[in-house]
Amino acid sequence: MPRTTLDAMDNALPPAEELRLIDRELVRLDAHRARLLARRAWLLTALRAAGPAAGPSPGPVRSRGTAAETSPPGAQNVLLALGGTLLAIAAVAFTVVSWGHMGIGGRALVLGAVTVAALGTPLLLLRRKLVSTAESVAALALVLTVLDAYALRRAVLPGTDTLAYTAAAAGVLAAVWAGYARAGGGLRLPLPGAVVAGQLPLPLWALSAGGSAGAVAWAALATAGLDVLIALGARRKGVRAPAAACAVATGGWSLLTGLWLSVSAASPAASVEPALLLLAGAALALAAAWRTPASASASAIATIGGLAAIGGLAAIAALGGVLRTAVPPDWAVPAYLLSAASLLAAVRIRAPRVVLTGLGAASGLVHLASALWAAPVVLLGLTGPAAVLENVWGGPPAPGAAPPGAATAPVVLAVVAAALWVAPRLLPAVPPPRPAGECAALVLAWSAAVAAPVALSLPLGPALAVQLSATAAALAQAARPSLAAALLPTARRAPGAGRSGRAADGTATPPEAARTPRATASPEATTSPGATGSARATATPTGSPPHPGSPAADPAPDDHTPPEAPGRTGGAAGAAPPAGRPEPPPYAPDPLRALAATALACALLSGTAAALLGLATRPATFTALGVLVALGATAAVTARGLVRTVAACTTVVGSTGLVAATAAAAELPGHRIALALLAVPAGAALLGARLGRHPVAPAVEVTAAAVVPIAVALAAPNPPALALVLALAGVVAAGTAVRAERRPLAGYAAAALFVAATWVRLAASGVDTPEAYTLPATVPALALGLLRRRTDPSASSWTAYGPGLGATLVPSLLAAWGDAGWQRPLLLGLAALGVTLAGARRRLRAPLVLGGLTLALVALHELAPYVVQAVDALPRWLPPALAGLLLLAVGATYEQRLRDVRRFRESLGRMR
Template sequence: MENAPPPAEELRLIDRELAQLDARRALLLARRGWLLQTIRAAAAAPADPARTARPDAETSPPSAQNVLLTLGGILLAVAAIAFTLVSWGHLGIGGRALVLGAVTVTALATPALLLRRGLVSTAESVAALGLLLTVLDAYALHRVAFPGTHPGTYAAVASGVLAALWAGYGPALGTLHLPVPAAVVAAQFPLPLWALAAGSSLWVTAWATLATAALDVAIALAAKRTDVRVLGILGAVTTGGWSLLTGGRLSVSAHSPSLAEEPALLLLAAAGLALCAAWRAPASAVATAAVAGLASVAGVGGVLRAALPGEWAVPAYLLCAIVLLAAVRTGAPHGVRTGLAYASGAVHAASAIWAAPVVILTLLRPAAVLEDVWSGVPAQDAALWGTVAAPVVAATVAVVLRAAPRLLPALDLPRTTADCAALALAWSAAVAVPTALSLSYAPTLVLQLLTATAALALAVRPPRTAEATGTAGTAEAAATPGASGTPGTPPGAFAGIALACGLASGTSAAVLGLATRPATFAVLGMLVAVNVAAALLGRGLLRAVVACGAVVGTAGLVAAAAAAAGLPAHQVALALLAVPAAAALLGARLGRHPVALPVEATAAVAGLLAIVLAVPHPPTLALVLALAGVIAAGTSVRAERRPVAGYLAAVLFVAATWVRLAASGVEWPEAYTLPVTVPALAVGALRRRRDPQASSWSAYGPGLTATLVPSLFAAWGDTHWLRPLLLGVAALAVTLAGARLRLQAPLVLGGLTLALDTLHELAPYVVQVVDALPRWLPPALAGLLLLAVGATYEQRLRDARRLRDGLGRMR
C-alpha cells in the first residue's frame, strides 16, 4: 500500500532537494576553480635554486658603497686634523703646512680623475676630504705666515676666500654636489666676523648680518639646485632675523627720535630686502611681505614713539599700520598685498589686545561695591598709565575694520566679520572711557547704561549687510526675506555680539548701582524697561535672553524694595516669591510660546533663592516652601508643565510639612501627617479607578511620603522601641500591599522605610557583635563574600535583571 503525500507537500519536498543539489554543485565548482588556478600558478613559476638557496641581501651595493666611502672619508679627515693640530714626527708647523698643502692639492685634483672613470661617489668623498683640508691649510697658513694677525679678522678673510674657492671648484669639475653648498655655508661668516673683530657696535654688526642676508637672498633667487636654494633661504632667515631682532631692540630702547633713526634705517632696509624677495618669489610672497610690513611699522613707529609721550606708543604703531594698508590698493602682486595686509592686521590685533585690560578693569571695578551694599558712592581710583589712549586705540581699530571691506576690497575681508569685530571694539572703547578719564560715579553709571542700551538696540536691529546670516544657518537666512537684520530673522553673529556686549555693560551697571539706594532702583528699573522693550521687538533666541534678563532685573527690584522697607532676609524671601508667581501667570498667558519656558525657569531660580534666604528661619522656610508648592501646583494645571510641576509641587508640600513639624517641636508627627495621608491615599485610589493607566507614584506617592518620611526621621532619633516597631509594621504592610497589588510606589517606599528602620534597630547589636569578633574575621568574611559573588556573578546579574523587569511592569 502506497502512502503518497499530497501534491502540494510533494512539490515542496522536490523543491527543497533541488535547492540542496544546486548549493552542493556551486560549492564543488568553486573548489574546482581554485584547484585549477593553483596548478597553473605552479606551472608558470619556474624554480630558481640559486634564489631559494641564498637569502635576500640586507643592503644594496650602492648603499654599502656609500657607507664605506663615508667611513673612509671620516677616518682620513680625523687623521688630517690630528696631523695638523698635534704633530707628526720631528716636523714643525711649517713642515706640516707644506706636507698638508701637497696632500690638499692631490685631494682636490683626484676627483677629476675619478669622475673620468665614472666613480662619482668616490669623487664626492675625496672632494669632501679636500674641502676639509683647505680649512686646515688656512689654519696652518695663519700659524706660519700671519701669526700676528687678529684671529677674527683672519677668520673673516679666510672664510671669504674659502667660500670663493669652493664656489669655483664645484662648477669647474661639473658633477660634484658638495662644494657649492659648502661655499654657501662659508659665505655666512666673513661680514659678521669682520664686524666682531673690528670691535664695532651692535648696530654695525646688525648691518653686516643684513648684508649677509642680502647675499643669501640673491643666492636663493639665482640658484637652480634645490639644496643650494634651501641653504640660501635658511641663511637669509637666520641672519636677517637676527638683524630684525637687533633693530627692534634698539628701536624700542631709544629714548629720543635721533637715537631711533639708526634702528629705523636698519629696519626699513630689512623691509626693503624682504619686499624684493617677496616680489621675486611668489611662492613665499605672503610670509616675506608680512615680515617686510612688520619691519617697516616697527621702524617708523619707533621714531614716532620716541617723539610722543609713553602712553601714546601703541597709537603711534597703529597709525603706521593704517598707512601700510594703503599699499593694498597698489598694483603689487597679490601675494605681496596679502602679506602687507596681514602685517597691518597683526598690528591692529595687538593694539586691540593692548586696550583689553582697561576694558576688563572697568567692567570688574564695580565688584568692590558688593562688599558693602548701599554704603555710598565709591572712591574713584587714579587713571592707570596708558588708559587714556586705550579707548582711542579701540575706536580707531573699530573704524578701520568697519571701513576696510568697502575701501579695500582686495583684502577679501567678509563684511559681516568686520562689522562684528568693529562692534566689539567700539563697545570696548565706550566701556574704557570712564577708567581712562577717571570719571566720577554718576557719569560712569550713565555711560554704562547708555552703552548697554545702545548694544541691545543694535542686537534687536542689526545693520543690513549682504553677508549677514542668522544663527540658524545660511539656508534659513536665505529663505527668510530680509534676513540681514529685519524682524523675523534669528540673531546672527552681529546680533549675538551686540547682545553679549549689552549684557556685560548692563551687569556692570547693575552692580555699580548697588552703591546707593536711589541708584539701585533707577538702574534696575531702566534695565528692566530696556530688556522688556528688547523682548517685545526682538525675535528668536534674542527675545528669550532679554526676557530672562528682565526677570532677573525684576527680582532685583523686588529684593531691593523689601530690603529698603527694613525687612529681614527671611521675609525678603517671601517677597521674592512674587517673581515666580508672576512668571507662572505670564507663562499661562503665553502658553507654548518659546519665551515662556526660559522666563519660568529663570523665575524658578528666584524661587530657589527665596528658599535659601529663608533657611535660617524654619517657620518662614515652611511657609516659603508651601507657597512655592502652591505656585508649582498652579503651574501643573497646564498640560505642557504637568510632568515636572506636578512632582515639584508634591515635593515642596511634603518638605513644607516636614519643616513645619520640625520647627514646631512636634514629637509625634503622625498626628499631623496621618490626617493628610488618609485622604491623599483615598484620592489616589479614586484616580486609579477612573484612570487605570495613572502611575502609582502620582496616585499614592505623595500620601505615603507625607507620613513615612517624617516618621522615619523621628524613629532614628527615638530611643524607645514603640515608634520603630509601629513604623516597621506599617512599612511591612505597605510593602506587602504593593507586592500584592503590583504597585511600584508602595513597594519601593515601604521596602526602603522597612530596611532603614530595621537597620536603625539592629545597628547597636551589629556593633556589639563586631567588637566581639576577632580582628581577622571581618576581612575573611569579606573575602568569602567576594568569592561567592564572583562565582555566581552571572546568576546575580540575571536575578537583578528579573527584579528590574518586575518593577518595570508595575504601575
C-alpha cells in the same frame, strides 16, 4: 593591450563578454612576463660566466631567503666619506702638531704639494667618470685650503689682526672655491662651500673695524642680500638650499639686532638707524618673496607667505619704533598698532596673492598681540565691580591698581575692532569676513567700551553710564541683528534667508525676499548625465521683483566667489540658486545668528557688571536695575528666538532685584521682604496666563519660581511669616496648575507648599498632635484619588488611596503605641476597621491591607498588657508546651495551610 581589444572594451558590452576579454588579456600578460623573466635569468648567467670584462653587473641577484641591507652606491659613499674624513683629520694633525718640526721650505713644499695634488686629483677623476671619489677628494682639498690659510697666518703673518685676517681669508677662500667649482663643472661641494665661506667677510670686517652692533647688522644684511641673489639665480638645488639657509640665518640675525636697537632707542634720532635697518630687511624679505618662483606645493606657498610676513613685521617694527620714541610711554602699543594698520593699505598694490596674504598675516599678528595686551583692562572692568559686595550701599569702591598702559587700552581695542570690521570691506584683496571675524570685531568694540571706565578712572556715575550704554548697544544688536545687514556682506547672503522667508533673528521678511526662484531644467539637462553649461537649468522668478537685499537682485558674481565649473549641470526644478550666486552649503554658519548670540553674551556680561557696580549707592542701584529691566523688557518684546527668551528671564531677575532693593530701602525686616518678593512669581504667573502657550512663558515662570526659595530663606526666622509665604506661593502654583495648558508639576508644587504651610503654622501654634498635620493632607489626597479612580477605573488602589491612607494611619499608629490613654487607640481602631471593611466591600487592595495591618497592630497594642499579665501568671513550662503543640498542629495541616495562603494571595491579587 591591442587597439581592437581597447575599442571592444570601450563599447558597451554585456558583462559576460567583457569578463571574457579581461581574462584573455590577463593570460596574455602572464605569458609575456614569464618569457621576460626567463630571458633575464639567461642574461645574468651569461654575464657571470664572462667575468669583469663583460662590463658592470646590473646588480646583485637576491635570493628569496636573503635581502641586501645597503646598495652598492651607498656603501661606496660611506667608504669614500670615511676615507676623506680620515685624511682631513691627518692633515689637521700634521698642520697643528708637526708643523714646528720642519723648516719654512719644507712647510711650503709639503703644503703646496699636498694642496695642488688634492685640487688636481678630482679633475682627473671626473674625466674617468669617478664622480663620488672626486667629490671625496675635493672635500679634502677644501679642508687643505683652510689649513693653508691657517698655516700662512701662523708662519708668515703672525702680527695681523685676527678678525681682519679671517675676513680676508674667508673672502679669498670663497673666491677660490667658486673658481675651482667653475673649473671642475662636475663637482658639487665647492660652490656650496663658497656660499658658506662668503658669510664671514663682511660681518668680520665690520667687527675688525670697530663697528657697532648696527654696523655689523648692516654687514650681515648685505651678506643676506647676496645670499638671496645666489638662491634666486642658482640652477642647482645643492646651491639654492645652502644659500637660502644662510640668508635666513644672517638676515634673521640682522633683523633681531635691528629690533633690539629699535626697542632700546630712547630718542627719535637714535631710532632712525634701526628703523632704516629694519626697512632694508623688510625690503629684502619682500623682494625675495616676490621673486621666489610660485608653485602649487605647500612648501613653496609657506615659504613665500613666511617671507612676506617677516617683511611686514620688520616694516611694522621700523615705523612703530620711530613713533614710539615720539609719544609718551603709555602710547607705545598704539604706535605699533598704527603701523600695523597702515600696512593693510599695502594689499591694494598689485602683487602675488601669497605675498599679500603674508602681509595681512603680519598685520593681523600685531593686531592680535595688541588686543591681548589690552585684555587685562577689560577683565578688570568686568570683575572690578564685584568689590562692592563687601559693602553694599557703602559708597563707590576704591579704584584698584590699573595695569601699565591701561589709559590707551580702549583706543587699542577700538582700532583693532575697526580694522577687523573695515579692512575686508575696503580692501579688495582681503578675503571677505566670516562670522567669526565679525563677531570678534563686535566683541572688541564692546570691550573698548567696558575698559573705558578703568582706563579713564571714571567716577561712579559716568562709569555706570558707560556700562549701561554698552549693555544697551549690545542688547540692541542681539535683538535686531538685521540692523547691521547693510554693513555685512555675509549677512545679506545668510544661508536660508531666501528659502525660509524669515530672517536669522526670527523676524518676518517681505514676501519678495522670501520667494525662491523657480528653476526649469531643459530636457537635455534632465536626460543626459554629461550635459554641459548649455543645458544648465535657468531660474525664472515668479511674483513681484526680488527684494533689493536678496541675492537675486544682484546678478553680478561675487569678487571672492570662484566661477562655476564648466561641466557642472543644473539642479532639479525648484532647487537652482540664482545666477552667479551659488547657494551656500547647509552647514554654513548664519552670520546674523552668530552676531546675535555674541552680542547677547556681551550684554549679559556688561549688564551683570553694571548691576554690581550699582550696589555702591542706593540711587545707583535703582538706576542700574531700572535701566536693565527696561532694556530687558524692550528686547523681550522686539527680539525673537533665544534672545527673546534670555531677555525675558533677565527682566525677571532684574525685577526681583528691584523689588528687593525697594523693600530694603524701606527698611523692612527680612520676613516682610520675603512677602514682597512673592510679587515677582505672582506677576510672572499672570503674565504666563496672558501669554498662554507662548514659548517664552515657561522660561519666565521657571525663572520667577526660583525666587520662592529666596523668600523662604528670608522668612525662615519667623515661622508665622514663613507659613504665610509658603501659602501664598502655593496659591500662585495652584493658579498656574489650573490653567488650560495644565502644568502637572505646578500642581505637585502647590500641594507640597500648602502642606508645608499648614505644618509650619501648626508648629508655630504649638500643636503636637500628629493628626492635625496628617489629616489636612489626607483628605485632599483621598479626594484626588477618588477623582482619579472615576476618570481611570484601571488605576491601582495603591496609586489612588495609598499615599493618603499611609499619611494618616502610619503617624497615628506610631503615636498610639506611645500613648497611654484609650481614646487614640479606640478612634484609630475604628478608623482602621472602617477602612478595612471599605476595602473588602470595594475589593480594593490598598485599603484592605493598610486598614487590616493597622487594626491588627492596634489590637496587639491593646492586648499586650493582658498578655504579659497572663504569661506572668502561667507556669514556666506552659509556654514551651503550647509552642510545641502549635508546631505539631501546623505540621499536620501544612498542605491545607499552603492552600489557604495561596487562595488568600489570589484573592488579594484580583483586587485593585
